[in-house]
Amino acid sequence: MTKNPQKPLKPAAHPLDDLIRTERIPHIWCPGCGIGTVFSSTLKAIKGTGIPYDRFTMVSGIGCSARGAGYVKLDSFHTTHGRAIPFASGIKMANPDLNVIVFSGDGDLFAIGGNHFIHAARRNMDLTVVCVNNLTYGMTGGQVAATTPNRAKTTTTPFGNPDAPFNLPLMASASGASYVARWTILHTRDLTDSINEAMAKKGFSFIEVLSPCPINYGRRNKEKPLDTLKLYQERTIIKNGADPARADIDFDRGVILGKFVDIDRQTCDSMYNSVCRPCSDD
Template identity: 75%
Template sequence: MASVNRPNKQQNHPLDDLIRKDRIPHIWCPGCGIGTIFASCLTAIKECVATGKNGFDLDKFVMVSGIGCSGRAAGYVKLDSFHTTHGRAIPFATGLKLANRDLNVIVFSGDGDLFAIGGNHFIHAARRNINITVICVNNLNYGMTGGQVAATTPYNAKTTTTPAGNAENPFSLPLLAYASGATYVARWTMLHTRDLTVSINEALSKKGFSFIEVLSPCPVNYGRRNKEKPLETLKLYQEKSIIKNGADPSELDIDMEKGIILGKFVDIDKPTHSEKYDKLYRIE
Protein backbone atom coordinates (compact mmCIF):
# COMPACT_ATOMS: atom_id res chain seq x y z
CA MET A 1 0.00 0.00 0.00
CA ALA A 2 1.39 3.32 -1.03
CA SER A 3 1.46 6.00 1.57
CA VAL A 4 -0.58 9.06 0.85
CA ASN A 5 0.22 12.72 1.14
CA ARG A 6 -3.06 14.19 2.28
CA PRO A 7 -3.59 17.82 1.36
CA ASN A 8 -4.72 19.24 4.67
CA LYS A 9 -6.52 22.28 3.37
CA GLN A 10 -10.07 21.63 2.23
CA GLN A 11 -10.81 22.97 -1.19
CA ASN A 12 -14.08 24.07 -2.74
CA HIS A 13 -16.42 21.73 -4.53
CA PRO A 14 -15.32 21.68 -8.17
CA LEU A 15 -18.67 23.13 -9.29
CA ASP A 16 -18.86 25.88 -6.67
CA ASP A 17 -17.88 28.49 -9.25
CA LEU A 18 -20.98 27.65 -11.31
CA ILE A 19 -23.57 27.64 -8.56
CA ARG A 20 -25.05 30.47 -6.53
CA LYS A 21 -23.56 29.27 -3.26
CA ASP A 22 -25.60 31.79 -1.31
CA ARG A 23 -28.73 29.91 -2.43
CA ILE A 24 -27.51 26.44 -1.43
CA PRO A 25 -28.99 24.19 -0.02
CA HIS A 26 -31.43 23.92 -2.87
CA ILE A 27 -35.08 22.95 -2.37
CA TRP A 28 -34.84 19.45 -3.86
CA CYS A 29 -35.72 16.60 -1.49
CA PRO A 30 -33.28 13.96 -0.26
CA GLY A 31 -33.00 11.26 -2.90
CA CYS A 32 -34.27 13.50 -5.71
CA GLY A 33 -32.22 13.22 -8.87
CA ILE A 34 -32.57 16.77 -10.13
CA GLY A 35 -29.45 17.98 -8.31
CA THR A 36 -27.39 15.21 -9.89
CA ILE A 37 -28.65 16.01 -13.37
CA PHE A 38 -28.13 19.71 -12.73
CA ALA A 39 -24.55 19.03 -11.61
CA SER A 40 -23.99 16.91 -14.70
CA CYS A 41 -25.20 19.80 -16.84
CA LEU A 42 -22.81 22.21 -15.10
CA THR A 43 -19.92 19.80 -15.58
CA ALA A 44 -20.74 19.56 -19.29
CA ILE A 45 -20.82 23.36 -19.57
CA LYS A 46 -17.49 23.56 -17.78
CA GLU A 47 -15.96 20.98 -20.10
CA CYS A 48 -17.28 22.80 -23.17
CA VAL A 49 -15.74 26.07 -21.99
CA ALA A 50 -12.46 24.37 -21.01
CA THR A 51 -11.99 22.85 -24.45
CA GLY A 52 -12.57 26.23 -26.06
CA LYS A 53 -14.26 24.53 -29.01
CA ASN A 54 -16.99 26.35 -30.92
CA GLY A 55 -15.83 29.54 -29.22
CA PHE A 56 -17.70 28.55 -26.05
CA ASP A 57 -17.71 31.41 -23.54
CA LEU A 58 -19.16 31.03 -20.06
CA ASP A 59 -20.71 34.52 -20.23
CA LYS A 60 -22.78 33.42 -23.23
CA PHE A 61 -24.39 30.41 -21.58
CA VAL A 62 -27.98 31.00 -20.55
CA MET A 63 -30.24 28.65 -18.63
CA VAL A 64 -34.02 28.91 -18.98
CA SER A 65 -36.45 26.98 -16.80
CA GLY A 66 -40.19 26.72 -16.53
CA ILE A 67 -42.11 25.99 -13.35
CA GLY A 68 -41.82 22.98 -11.10
CA CYS A 69 -39.06 21.32 -9.12
CA SER A 70 -36.69 21.14 -12.09
CA GLY A 71 -37.70 24.68 -12.96
CA ARG A 72 -35.82 25.86 -9.90
CA ALA A 73 -32.49 24.95 -11.56
CA ALA A 74 -32.26 28.38 -13.16
CA GLY A 75 -32.19 29.88 -9.70
CA TYR A 76 -29.09 27.97 -8.63
CA VAL A 77 -26.86 28.32 -11.67
CA LYS A 78 -24.37 31.17 -11.70
CA LEU A 79 -25.05 32.03 -15.31
CA ASP A 80 -27.59 34.34 -16.89
CA SER A 81 -30.70 32.46 -15.93
CA PHE A 82 -34.41 32.83 -16.43
CA HIS A 83 -37.17 31.22 -14.40
CA THR A 84 -40.23 31.77 -16.58
CA THR A 85 -43.89 30.76 -16.51
CA HIS A 86 -45.25 27.22 -16.46
CA GLY A 87 -44.57 25.47 -19.74
CA ARG A 88 -43.05 28.47 -21.51
CA ALA A 89 -39.33 27.98 -21.08
CA ILE A 90 -38.94 26.96 -24.74
CA PRO A 91 -40.64 30.02 -26.31
CA PHE A 92 -38.67 32.25 -23.93
CA ALA A 93 -35.48 30.48 -24.99
CA THR A 94 -36.51 30.83 -28.64
CA GLY A 95 -36.78 34.60 -28.20
CA LEU A 96 -33.39 34.78 -26.48
CA LYS A 97 -31.67 32.69 -29.13
CA LEU A 98 -33.19 34.44 -32.15
CA ALA A 99 -32.39 37.85 -30.66
CA ASN A 100 -28.78 36.96 -29.88
CA ARG A 101 -27.34 33.99 -31.70
CA ASP A 102 -24.11 34.14 -29.71
CA LEU A 103 -25.95 32.81 -26.69
CA ASN A 104 -25.82 29.10 -25.84
CA VAL A 105 -29.31 28.55 -24.57
CA ILE A 106 -30.10 25.58 -22.36
CA VAL A 107 -33.65 24.80 -21.32
CA PHE A 108 -33.60 22.81 -18.09
CA SER A 109 -37.06 21.79 -16.93
CA GLY A 110 -39.34 18.96 -15.95
CA ASP A 111 -41.63 16.55 -17.78
CA GLY A 112 -44.87 18.21 -16.69
CA ASP A 113 -43.62 21.62 -17.70
CA LEU A 114 -42.12 20.65 -21.05
CA PHE A 115 -44.56 18.00 -22.22
CA ALA A 116 -48.00 18.71 -20.80
CA ILE A 117 -48.55 22.46 -20.51
CA GLY A 118 -45.56 23.16 -22.76
CA GLY A 119 -45.86 20.22 -25.16
CA ASN A 120 -46.88 22.33 -28.11
CA HIS A 121 -43.87 24.61 -27.73
CA PHE A 122 -41.55 21.61 -27.61
CA ILE A 123 -42.71 20.07 -30.88
CA HIS A 124 -42.65 23.43 -32.67
CA ALA A 125 -39.17 24.39 -31.49
CA ALA A 126 -37.95 20.96 -32.66
CA ARG A 127 -39.77 21.35 -35.97
CA ARG A 128 -38.18 24.77 -36.53
CA ASN A 129 -34.79 23.41 -35.48
CA ILE A 130 -34.15 26.27 -33.09
CA ASN A 131 -30.51 25.96 -32.02
CA ILE A 132 -31.05 25.28 -28.32
CA THR A 133 -30.54 22.34 -25.95
CA VAL A 134 -33.48 21.01 -23.96
CA ILE A 135 -32.80 18.85 -20.90
CA CYS A 136 -35.91 17.23 -19.45
CA VAL A 137 -35.79 15.79 -15.96
CA ASN A 138 -38.44 13.10 -16.13
CA ASN A 139 -39.60 12.05 -12.66
CA LEU A 140 -42.87 10.61 -13.98
CA ASN A 141 -45.14 12.98 -12.05
CA TYR A 142 -45.80 16.55 -10.90
CA GLY A 143 -43.50 16.74 -7.89
CA MET A 144 -43.80 20.38 -6.86
CA THR A 145 -47.56 20.22 -6.42
CA GLY A 146 -47.45 16.98 -4.46
CA GLY A 147 -47.40 14.13 -6.96
CA GLN A 148 -50.15 14.33 -9.55
CA VAL A 149 -50.38 12.35 -12.77
CA ALA A 150 -48.27 13.68 -15.65
CA ALA A 151 -48.06 13.09 -19.40
CA THR A 152 -45.17 10.74 -18.60
CA THR A 153 -46.71 8.75 -15.74
CA PRO A 154 -46.68 5.02 -16.59
CA TYR A 155 -49.95 3.17 -17.08
CA ASN A 156 -51.49 2.07 -13.78
CA ALA A 157 -49.07 4.08 -11.61
CA LYS A 158 -50.54 5.66 -8.48
CA THR A 159 -50.51 9.42 -8.07
CA THR A 160 -52.65 11.76 -5.98
CA THR A 161 -54.98 12.30 -8.93
CA THR A 162 -54.95 8.69 -10.10
CA PRO A 163 -55.57 7.01 -6.75
CA ALA A 164 -56.63 3.73 -8.38
CA GLY A 165 -53.87 3.86 -11.00
CA ASN A 166 -53.21 5.85 -14.16
CA ALA A 167 -55.71 4.99 -16.88
CA GLU A 168 -53.71 6.83 -19.55
CA ASN A 169 -50.62 5.96 -21.52
CA PRO A 170 -47.49 8.08 -21.26
CA PHE A 171 -45.61 9.89 -24.01
CA SER A 172 -42.39 8.37 -25.25
CA LEU A 173 -40.35 11.56 -25.14
CA PRO A 174 -37.50 10.52 -27.48
CA LEU A 175 -40.05 9.37 -30.06
CA LEU A 176 -41.86 12.70 -29.80
CA ALA A 177 -38.58 14.60 -30.19
CA TYR A 178 -37.53 12.45 -33.15
CA ALA A 179 -40.90 12.80 -34.87
CA SER A 180 -40.84 16.57 -34.36
CA GLY A 181 -37.48 16.92 -36.06
CA ALA A 182 -34.87 17.19 -33.29
CA THR A 183 -31.28 16.85 -34.51
CA TYR A 184 -30.03 15.17 -31.34
CA VAL A 185 -32.04 12.88 -29.07
CA ALA A 186 -30.77 10.90 -26.10
CA ARG A 187 -32.06 9.32 -22.92
CA TRP A 188 -30.20 8.57 -19.71
CA THR A 189 -30.98 8.14 -16.03
CA MET A 190 -29.47 10.18 -13.24
CA LEU A 191 -27.47 7.08 -12.28
CA HIS A 192 -25.74 7.18 -15.68
CA THR A 193 -24.40 10.58 -14.85
CA ARG A 194 -21.10 10.17 -16.72
CA ASP A 195 -22.84 9.16 -19.95
CA LEU A 196 -25.24 12.00 -19.33
CA THR A 197 -22.43 14.54 -19.02
CA VAL A 198 -20.89 13.35 -22.28
CA SER A 199 -24.31 13.53 -23.88
CA ILE A 200 -25.01 17.07 -22.65
CA ASN A 201 -21.60 18.11 -23.91
CA GLU A 202 -22.48 16.68 -27.34
CA ALA A 203 -25.90 18.31 -27.27
CA LEU A 204 -24.42 21.71 -26.42
CA SER A 205 -21.95 21.33 -29.26
CA LYS A 206 -24.69 20.22 -31.65
CA LYS A 207 -25.96 22.74 -34.15
CA GLY A 208 -29.74 22.54 -33.96
CA PHE A 209 -32.45 21.45 -31.56
CA SER A 210 -31.01 18.89 -29.16
CA PHE A 211 -33.00 17.00 -26.57
CA ILE A 212 -32.02 14.79 -23.64
CA GLU A 213 -34.49 13.00 -21.40
CA VAL A 214 -33.12 12.06 -17.99
CA LEU A 215 -35.02 9.71 -15.70
CA SER A 216 -34.92 10.76 -12.10
CA PRO A 217 -36.40 9.40 -8.88
CA CYS A 218 -39.04 11.41 -7.05
CA PRO A 219 -38.98 9.48 -3.78
CA VAL A 220 -41.29 11.75 -1.82
CA ASN A 221 -44.16 11.88 -4.28
CA TYR A 222 -43.87 9.20 -6.94
CA GLY A 223 -41.75 6.63 -5.14
CA ARG A 224 -43.73 6.64 -1.93
CA ARG A 225 -47.05 6.00 -3.66
CA ASN A 226 -45.63 3.30 -5.91
CA LYS A 227 -43.73 1.40 -3.23
CA GLU A 228 -40.31 2.39 -4.47
CA LYS A 229 -37.60 3.58 -2.09
CA PRO A 230 -35.05 5.92 -3.69
CA LEU A 231 -32.28 3.33 -3.66
CA GLU A 232 -34.67 0.81 -5.20
CA THR A 233 -35.39 3.21 -8.03
CA LEU A 234 -31.68 3.57 -8.65
CA LYS A 235 -31.26 -0.20 -8.55
CA LEU A 236 -34.03 -0.46 -11.15
CA TYR A 237 -32.10 2.01 -13.31
CA GLN A 238 -29.02 -0.13 -12.84
CA GLU A 239 -30.64 -3.48 -13.47
CA LYS A 240 -33.36 -2.68 -15.97
CA SER A 241 -31.56 -0.28 -18.29
CA ILE A 242 -30.14 -1.33 -21.62
CA ILE A 243 -27.78 1.02 -23.42
CA LYS A 244 -28.58 0.80 -27.09
CA ASN A 245 -27.26 3.72 -29.11
CA GLY A 246 -29.09 4.24 -32.36
CA ALA A 247 -32.16 2.30 -31.14
CA ASP A 248 -35.33 2.70 -33.17
CA PRO A 249 -37.18 5.70 -31.64
CA SER A 250 -40.49 3.83 -31.91
CA GLU A 251 -39.26 1.21 -29.42
CA LEU A 252 -38.45 3.50 -26.55
CA ASP A 253 -41.52 3.18 -24.34
CA ILE A 254 -40.56 3.07 -20.70
CA ASP A 255 -41.39 -0.42 -19.54
CA MET A 256 -39.75 -1.61 -16.35
CA GLU A 257 -40.64 -5.22 -17.18
CA LYS A 258 -38.91 -5.23 -20.56
CA GLY A 259 -36.22 -2.76 -19.55
CA ILE A 260 -35.57 0.91 -20.23
CA ILE A 261 -33.57 1.64 -23.34
CA LEU A 262 -30.96 4.36 -22.88
CA GLY A 263 -28.50 5.91 -25.27
CA LYS A 264 -28.21 8.34 -28.12
CA PHE A 265 -30.92 7.74 -30.67
CA VAL A 266 -30.66 10.65 -33.09
CA ASP A 267 -27.62 12.65 -34.15
CA ILE A 268 -28.16 14.25 -37.52
CA ASP A 269 -27.18 17.48 -39.25
CA LYS A 270 -29.59 19.87 -40.83
CA PRO A 271 -29.79 23.66 -41.19
CA THR A 272 -31.01 25.59 -38.17
CA HIS A 273 -33.93 28.00 -38.12
CA SER A 274 -31.57 30.98 -38.24
CA GLU A 275 -29.61 29.61 -41.19
CA LYS A 276 -32.78 29.03 -43.19
CA TYR A 277 -34.22 32.42 -42.20
CA ASP A 278 -31.06 34.22 -43.28
CA LYS A 279 -31.01 32.41 -46.59
CA LEU A 280 -34.55 33.51 -47.44
CA TYR A 281 -34.76 36.90 -45.80
CA ARG A 282 -31.37 38.51 -45.58
CA ILE A 283 -30.39 38.57 -49.22
CA GLU A 284 -28.43 41.77 -49.76
Protein backbone atom coordinates in the same frame (compact mmCIF):
# COMPACT_ATOMS: atom_id res chain seq x y z
CA MET B 1 -16.26 27.84 28.04
CA THR B 2 -17.40 26.62 24.67
CA LYS B 3 -15.04 25.89 21.89
CA ASN B 4 -15.78 26.68 18.32
CA PRO B 5 -15.95 23.55 16.26
CA GLN B 6 -12.81 23.03 14.28
CA LYS B 7 -13.26 24.47 10.85
CA PRO B 8 -10.93 24.21 7.92
CA LEU B 9 -9.23 27.54 7.29
CA LYS B 10 -10.58 27.72 3.76
CA PRO B 11 -14.10 26.41 3.18
CA ALA B 12 -14.02 23.40 0.92
CA ALA B 13 -14.77 24.30 -2.66
CA HIS B 14 -16.63 21.91 -4.90
CA PRO B 15 -15.27 21.94 -8.47
CA LEU B 16 -18.65 23.19 -9.70
CA ASP B 17 -18.89 26.01 -7.16
CA ASP B 18 -17.90 28.58 -9.77
CA LEU B 19 -21.10 27.75 -11.67
CA ILE B 20 -23.39 27.61 -8.65
CA ARG B 21 -24.99 30.43 -6.72
CA THR B 22 -23.52 28.92 -3.55
CA GLU B 23 -25.30 31.45 -1.35
CA ARG B 24 -28.57 29.74 -2.41
CA ILE B 25 -27.39 26.24 -1.42
CA PRO B 26 -28.91 24.03 -0.01
CA HIS B 27 -31.36 23.82 -2.86
CA ILE B 28 -35.02 22.92 -2.45
CA TRP B 29 -34.74 19.40 -3.89
CA CYS B 30 -35.63 16.56 -1.50
CA PRO B 31 -33.17 13.94 -0.23
CA GLY B 32 -32.87 11.28 -2.93
CA CYS B 33 -34.26 13.51 -5.66
CA GLY B 34 -32.25 13.16 -8.85
CA ILE B 35 -32.62 16.70 -10.16
CA GLY B 36 -29.41 17.77 -8.42
CA THR B 37 -27.55 15.03 -10.25
CA VAL B 38 -28.88 16.11 -13.64
CA PHE B 39 -28.02 19.67 -12.71
CA SER B 40 -24.45 18.67 -11.77
CA SER B 41 -24.08 16.81 -15.04
CA THR B 42 -25.31 19.83 -16.96
CA LEU B 43 -22.85 22.13 -15.19
CA LYS B 44 -20.01 19.68 -15.73
CA ALA B 45 -20.95 19.56 -19.42
CA ILE B 46 -20.93 23.37 -19.62
CA LYS B 47 -17.48 23.37 -18.04
CA GLY B 48 -16.36 20.70 -20.47
CA THR B 49 -17.13 22.83 -23.52
CA GLY B 50 -14.40 25.32 -22.62
CA ILE B 51 -16.68 28.10 -23.85
CA PRO B 52 -16.72 31.22 -21.60
CA TYR B 53 -19.62 31.10 -19.15
CA ASP B 54 -21.08 34.42 -20.29
CA ARG B 55 -21.84 32.81 -23.66
CA PHE B 56 -24.37 30.53 -21.91
CA THR B 57 -27.81 31.21 -20.57
CA MET B 58 -30.26 28.88 -18.85
CA VAL B 59 -34.04 29.07 -19.08
CA SER B 60 -36.49 27.10 -16.96
CA GLY B 61 -40.25 26.88 -16.68
CA ILE B 62 -42.06 26.04 -13.47
CA GLY B 63 -41.68 23.01 -11.24
CA CYS B 64 -38.99 21.34 -9.17
CA SER B 65 -36.55 20.91 -12.04
CA ALA B 66 -37.27 24.43 -13.21
CA ARG B 67 -35.65 25.74 -10.05
CA GLY B 68 -32.36 24.85 -11.74
CA ALA B 69 -32.18 28.29 -13.33
CA GLY B 70 -32.13 29.78 -9.84
CA TYR B 71 -29.03 27.91 -8.78
CA VAL B 72 -26.83 28.30 -11.84
CA LYS B 73 -24.41 31.22 -11.85
CA LEU B 74 -25.20 32.23 -15.42
CA ASP B 75 -27.70 34.69 -16.81
CA SER B 76 -30.71 32.59 -15.94
CA PHE B 77 -34.45 32.81 -16.33
CA HIS B 78 -37.20 31.18 -14.29
CA THR B 79 -40.22 31.84 -16.47
CA THR B 80 -43.86 30.69 -16.53
CA HIS B 81 -45.24 27.17 -16.53
CA GLY B 82 -44.49 25.46 -19.83
CA ARG B 83 -43.08 28.57 -21.49
CA ALA B 84 -39.36 28.05 -21.11
CA ILE B 85 -38.95 26.98 -24.74
CA PRO B 86 -40.67 29.97 -26.40
CA PHE B 87 -38.86 32.32 -23.99
CA ALA B 88 -35.57 30.63 -24.89
CA SER B 89 -36.49 30.79 -28.59
CA GLY B 90 -36.85 34.56 -28.27
CA ILE B 91 -33.37 34.74 -26.74
CA LYS B 92 -31.84 32.50 -29.38
CA MET B 93 -33.40 34.29 -32.35
CA ALA B 94 -32.55 37.73 -30.98
CA ASN B 95 -28.96 36.75 -30.21
CA PRO B 96 -27.92 33.56 -32.02
CA ASP B 97 -24.40 33.76 -30.55
CA LEU B 98 -25.66 32.61 -27.16
CA ASN B 99 -25.73 28.97 -26.10
CA VAL B 100 -29.23 28.55 -24.72
CA ILE B 101 -29.99 25.69 -22.35
CA VAL B 102 -33.52 24.83 -21.30
CA PHE B 103 -33.53 22.93 -18.02
CA SER B 104 -36.96 21.80 -16.92
CA GLY B 105 -39.19 18.91 -15.99
CA ASP B 106 -41.50 16.53 -17.81
CA GLY B 107 -44.71 18.14 -16.57
CA ASP B 108 -43.54 21.56 -17.65
CA LEU B 109 -42.09 20.62 -21.03
CA PHE B 110 -44.56 17.98 -22.17
CA ALA B 111 -48.00 18.71 -20.75
CA ILE B 112 -48.52 22.47 -20.51
CA GLY B 113 -45.51 23.13 -22.73
CA GLY B 114 -45.93 20.24 -25.18
CA ASN B 115 -47.01 22.42 -28.08
CA HIS B 116 -43.98 24.67 -27.70
CA PHE B 117 -41.70 21.65 -27.58
CA ILE B 118 -42.86 20.12 -30.86
CA HIS B 119 -42.75 23.45 -32.67
CA ALA B 120 -39.24 24.30 -31.47
CA ALA B 121 -38.13 20.85 -32.62
CA ARG B 122 -39.88 21.35 -35.97
CA ARG B 123 -38.05 24.64 -36.48
CA ASN B 124 -34.80 23.08 -35.29
CA MET B 125 -34.39 25.92 -32.83
CA ASP B 126 -30.78 25.76 -31.66
CA LEU B 127 -31.50 24.96 -28.01
CA THR B 128 -30.25 22.26 -25.67
CA VAL B 129 -33.28 20.96 -23.80
CA VAL B 130 -32.52 18.89 -20.70
CA CYS B 131 -35.68 17.28 -19.35
CA VAL B 132 -35.63 15.74 -15.90
CA ASN B 133 -38.30 13.06 -16.18
CA ASN B 134 -39.46 11.97 -12.73
CA LEU B 135 -42.80 10.72 -14.07
CA THR B 136 -44.84 13.14 -11.98
CA TYR B 137 -45.57 16.72 -10.88
CA GLY B 138 -43.27 16.88 -7.89
CA MET B 139 -43.68 20.51 -6.87
CA THR B 140 -47.44 20.25 -6.41
CA GLY B 141 -47.28 16.99 -4.49
CA GLY B 142 -47.26 14.17 -7.03
CA GLN B 143 -50.09 14.39 -9.54
CA VAL B 144 -50.38 12.35 -12.72
CA ALA B 145 -48.22 13.69 -15.56
CA ALA B 146 -48.10 13.13 -19.32
CA THR B 147 -45.21 10.76 -18.57
CA THR B 148 -46.69 8.80 -15.66
CA PRO B 149 -46.77 5.08 -16.48
CA ASN B 150 -50.12 3.42 -17.00
CA ARG B 151 -51.62 2.18 -13.71
CA ALA B 152 -49.14 4.11 -11.54
CA LYS B 153 -50.61 5.70 -8.43
CA THR B 154 -50.52 9.45 -7.97
CA THR B 155 -52.63 11.84 -5.90
CA THR B 156 -54.96 12.43 -8.85
CA THR B 157 -54.98 8.81 -9.99
CA PRO B 158 -55.62 7.13 -6.63
CA PHE B 159 -56.82 3.96 -8.40
CA GLY B 160 -53.95 3.93 -10.88
CA ASN B 161 -53.31 5.97 -14.01
CA PRO B 162 -55.86 5.05 -16.70
CA ASP B 163 -53.89 6.92 -19.38
CA ALA B 164 -50.88 6.04 -21.47
CA PRO B 165 -47.68 8.08 -21.16
CA PHE B 166 -45.76 9.86 -23.90
CA ASN B 167 -42.67 8.27 -25.38
CA LEU B 168 -40.51 11.40 -25.25
CA PRO B 169 -37.65 10.38 -27.59
CA LEU B 170 -40.21 9.31 -30.19
CA MET B 171 -42.04 12.61 -29.88
CA ALA B 172 -38.81 14.60 -30.14
CA SER B 173 -37.54 12.70 -33.15
CA ALA B 174 -40.92 12.77 -34.93
CA SER B 175 -41.05 16.52 -34.41
CA GLY B 176 -37.68 17.00 -36.08
CA ALA B 177 -35.11 17.26 -33.29
CA SER B 178 -31.47 17.06 -34.41
CA TYR B 179 -30.24 15.26 -31.33
CA VAL B 180 -32.23 12.95 -29.05
CA ALA B 181 -30.85 10.93 -26.16
CA ARG B 182 -32.06 9.36 -22.96
CA TRP B 183 -30.07 8.56 -19.83
CA THR B 184 -30.72 8.08 -16.15
CA ILE B 185 -29.12 9.81 -13.19
CA LEU B 186 -27.14 6.66 -12.57
CA HIS B 187 -25.42 7.01 -15.96
CA THR B 188 -23.70 10.21 -14.96
CA ARG B 189 -20.73 9.89 -17.26
CA ASP B 190 -22.78 9.11 -20.37
CA LEU B 191 -25.23 11.80 -19.38
CA THR B 192 -22.52 14.43 -18.98
CA ASP B 193 -20.90 13.46 -22.28
CA SER B 194 -24.28 13.50 -23.96
CA ILE B 195 -25.20 16.99 -22.71
CA ASN B 196 -21.78 18.18 -23.73
CA GLU B 197 -22.25 16.70 -27.21
CA ALA B 198 -25.74 18.20 -27.43
CA MET B 199 -24.42 21.67 -26.60
CA ALA B 200 -21.87 21.42 -29.39
CA LYS B 201 -24.61 20.21 -31.74
CA LYS B 202 -26.23 22.86 -33.89
CA GLY B 203 -29.98 22.50 -33.75
CA PHE B 204 -32.65 21.30 -31.38
CA SER B 205 -31.13 18.86 -28.91
CA PHE B 206 -33.19 16.93 -26.42
CA ILE B 207 -31.93 14.85 -23.53
CA GLU B 208 -34.41 13.00 -21.36
CA VAL B 209 -33.04 12.01 -17.97
CA LEU B 210 -34.90 9.51 -15.84
CA SER B 211 -34.73 10.59 -12.25
CA PRO B 212 -36.40 9.45 -9.05
CA CYS B 213 -38.96 11.49 -7.16
CA PRO B 214 -38.86 9.46 -3.96
CA ILE B 215 -41.18 11.67 -1.93
CA ASN B 216 -44.05 12.28 -4.29
CA TYR B 217 -43.88 9.42 -6.78
CA GLY B 218 -41.77 6.66 -5.28
CA ARG B 219 -43.55 6.66 -1.95
CA ARG B 220 -46.94 5.98 -3.57
CA ASN B 221 -45.57 3.30 -5.86
CA LYS B 222 -43.53 1.45 -3.26
CA GLU B 223 -40.21 2.53 -4.69
CA LYS B 224 -37.43 3.73 -2.41
CA PRO B 225 -34.83 5.95 -4.08
CA LEU B 226 -32.23 3.21 -4.12
CA ASP B 227 -34.83 0.80 -5.58
CA THR B 228 -35.36 3.22 -8.44
CA LEU B 229 -31.63 3.45 -9.04
CA LYS B 230 -31.38 -0.35 -8.98
CA LEU B 231 -34.04 -0.40 -11.71
CA TYR B 232 -31.92 2.06 -13.67
CA GLN B 233 -28.96 -0.26 -13.21
CA GLU B 234 -30.61 -3.59 -13.87
CA ARG B 235 -33.57 -2.91 -16.15
CA THR B 236 -32.01 -0.59 -18.71
CA ILE B 237 -30.08 -1.33 -21.85
CA ILE B 238 -27.84 1.06 -23.74
CA LYS B 239 -28.53 0.89 -27.47
CA ASN B 240 -27.20 3.86 -29.37
CA GLY B 241 -29.06 4.39 -32.62
CA ALA B 242 -32.10 2.44 -31.44
CA ASP B 243 -35.49 3.12 -33.00
CA PRO B 244 -37.15 5.72 -30.74
CA ALA B 245 -40.48 3.99 -31.43
CA ARG B 246 -39.21 1.25 -29.14
CA ALA B 247 -38.26 3.65 -26.34
CA ASP B 248 -41.38 3.28 -24.20
CA ILE B 249 -40.62 3.28 -20.51
CA ASP B 250 -41.47 -0.22 -19.34
CA PHE B 251 -39.07 -1.49 -16.71
CA ASP B 252 -40.53 -5.02 -16.95
CA ARG B 253 -39.46 -5.22 -20.57
CA GLY B 254 -36.33 -3.08 -20.14
CA VAL B 255 -35.84 0.58 -20.90
CA ILE B 256 -33.66 1.66 -23.82
CA LEU B 257 -31.05 4.33 -23.11
CA GLY B 258 -28.58 5.98 -25.43
CA LYS B 259 -28.48 8.34 -28.33
CA PHE B 260 -31.45 7.85 -30.63
CA VAL B 261 -31.00 10.70 -33.10
CA ASP B 262 -27.96 12.68 -34.24
CA ILE B 263 -28.63 14.32 -37.58
CA ASP B 264 -27.57 17.54 -39.26
CA ARG B 265 -30.21 19.96 -40.35
CA GLN B 266 -30.12 23.75 -40.79
CA THR B 267 -31.11 25.58 -37.63
CA CYS B 268 -33.93 28.07 -37.34
CA ASP B 269 -31.60 31.08 -37.04
CA SER B 270 -29.35 30.05 -39.94
CA MET B 271 -32.40 29.33 -42.13
CA TYR B 272 -33.81 32.75 -41.24
CA ASN B 273 -30.58 34.35 -42.36
CA SER B 274 -30.35 32.45 -45.61
CA VAL B 275 -34.03 32.70 -46.55
CA CYS B 276 -35.08 36.08 -45.21
CA ARG B 277 -31.83 38.02 -45.55
CA PRO B 278 -30.69 37.09 -49.06
CA CYS B 279 -28.92 40.42 -49.47
CA SER B 280 -27.04 40.37 -46.20
CA ASP B 281 -23.28 39.94 -46.13
CA ASP B 282 -23.42 37.03 -43.67
